[in-house]
Amino acid sequence: MDIALAILLTLLLGLLMAKLALFQPRNRNSPPCISGWIPWFGAAFQFGKAPLEFIEQARVKYGPVFTVFALGNRFTFVTEEEGIEAFFTSKDLDFEQAVQPTIQRTIKASIPADIFYRNHTRLYLTIKGKVSLSRLYLFAGTLCKELHEHMDHLGTSGTENLSDLIRSVMYPATINILFGKGVCPTNKSDMKEFEGHFQKYDEDFEYASQMPAYFMSNWSKSKKWLLKMFENVVSDAERVSRPESDSKTVLQHLLDNVHGKHLAPNYALLLLWASQANAMPVAFWTLAFILSHPSIYKNIMEDIVSVFGKAGKENIEVSEDDLKKLLLIKWCILEAIRLRSPGAITKKVVNPLKIQTFTIPAGDMLMVSPYWAHRNTKYFPDPETFKPDRWKEANLEKNAFLDGFMAFGRGKHQCPGRWLAVMEVHMLVVLLLYKYELILLDPVPKESPLHLVGTQQPMGACRVQYKPRQ
Secondary structure, eight states, X not given: OHHHHHHHHHHHHHHHHHHHHHXXXXXXXXXXXXXXXXXXXXXXXXXXXXXXXXXXXXXXXXXXXXXXXXXXXXXXXXOSHHHHXXXXXXXXXXXXXXXXHHHHHHTOTTOOXXXXXXXXXXXXXXXXXXXXXXXTHHHHHHHHHHHHHHHHTTOSOEEEEHHHHHHHHHHHHHHHHHHOTTTSOOSHHHHHHHHHHHHHHHHTHHHHTXXXXXXXXXXXXXXXXXXXXXXXXXXXXXXXXXXXXXXXXXXXXXXXXXXXXXXHHHHHXXXXXXXXXXXXXXXXXXXXXXXXXXXXXHHHHHHHHHHHSSTTSSOOOOOHHHHHHOHHHHHHHHHHHHHTOOSOEEEEEOSOEEETTEEEOTTOEEEEOHXXXXXXXXXXXXXXXXXXXXXXXXXXXXTOOOTTOOTTOSGGGSOTTHHHHHHHHHHXXXXXXXXXXXXXXXXXXXXXXXXXXXXXXXXXXXXXXXXXXX
C-alpha cells in the first residue's frame, strides 16, 4: 500500500513539474495562455471539441491576443486589425516553417527540411503560373466536357446527399484535368476504392498534421494506399513522351520541377489534396445556400436562361466569357466562402513579435481566424446573413475582393489555384442548375466541427432531389 501511494505521489509530482515547465509564461509580456492541465495535450480537448466557439469565447474572456497550448505547441491568436495586419506583413513570421511539419507528417516523414523549402518555392511558382488567370482558357473547354460526362452518370433523376452528388461529378473531373485523362482510376469499382481512401485521407488530414501517426492508423493506411497508387501514376507519366508546354498536365509540370524525383508520388498526392480539399466544400456550401434562398435561385435561373436559352434542352458549352455574364453565381461563391472560411490559418514566429502590449516569443504559431474576421461588422454588415449582393462593392473585374476578406490569404502566399477552383465551382453550379431542377430536402447544415488549423469547413449532411428540367 505504501509503495502504491509513493508511486501515485511521484506521478502527481511529475505531472505538476511538467505542467510548471511546459506552461509557465516565457516572459511577463507574453499573451495570456490557456494551457489545460495535461502535459503535451494541454487544452487540445477543449479546443478540439468546438474550436469556433472556443476562439470566440477566449477572445471575449482574455482579449484580442491570447495563446492556446495544445499538442505540444503554442498557438497565439490575434483577432483584431493590428494583429491581423502583422500576420500578413511582418517579416518576423514565416509561412513555410509553419507548414513544413504538416507536410512531413501528412505526406512523407523523411522529406529533409532543406529539400522541402527548395521544392515549396519552386512548385508554388510552377502551380501559380500554370493555373493563373491568363491561362484558364486552357482548362475551360476540357473542364466543361468532363463535368458533362460525369454528370451524365447521375442518371435522369434521383435523391442523394448533396455532398456525394458534388463529389461524384467534381472529383473525377478535376483529377482528369490536373493529372490527365485516365491516369488515375476511372472505372466504377476502382474509382470507388480510390475515392474512399482519399475521403478518409482528406477528412482526417488536419488531425494527422498534429497527432502522432500511431493515433491515426486508418488514416495512415489510406495514405499508404494513395502513395502506392501515385508511384504507378508517376512511373507511367515518366515513360510517356512529354508534349509541348501548353499541352502538359499540371502533374507533368510538377514532375519537371520537383527536386528529388523519388518524392514525386508524395507531391502528386499533395497536389490531389490541395485541389480537392477546398473546392468541393465551396461547391457544396454555394449550392446549399442558393437552394435555400428561393429568390436568389430564381434570379440565377433567369440569368442562365438569358445566356444559354431554355434550361435543360441540351449539353451546353460554357466558356470563360459566359461565366463573366453570370456574375450573381460568382457573388454566391464568394459569399459562401466568406461564411464558411477556415477557422484558422497559421505562420511561425521566427523573431519575437510585438503586438499591442504583448511580445509573442519566437517558436509560437501565430494564428488568424478568417471565419471570425469575416464576421467583422466594420467590413461585413449583417455578417451571419447570406447576402451575395454585398459583392457588388468588390472590383471583381480587377480581381479585387472586399476589404477584410482573407479566405485565399494575402501577399506572396495566396492560394495559387484559387482562380481555377473558383472557375470549377462556377461551371459546376451553372451546369447542374441548367440541366436539373434541384430541391433541397433538408435545412442547410450548421457549421461542422472545425479542425485545428483548417481548410474550408467540411461538408455536412444535406439531401437534394434532382430531376431533369422540362
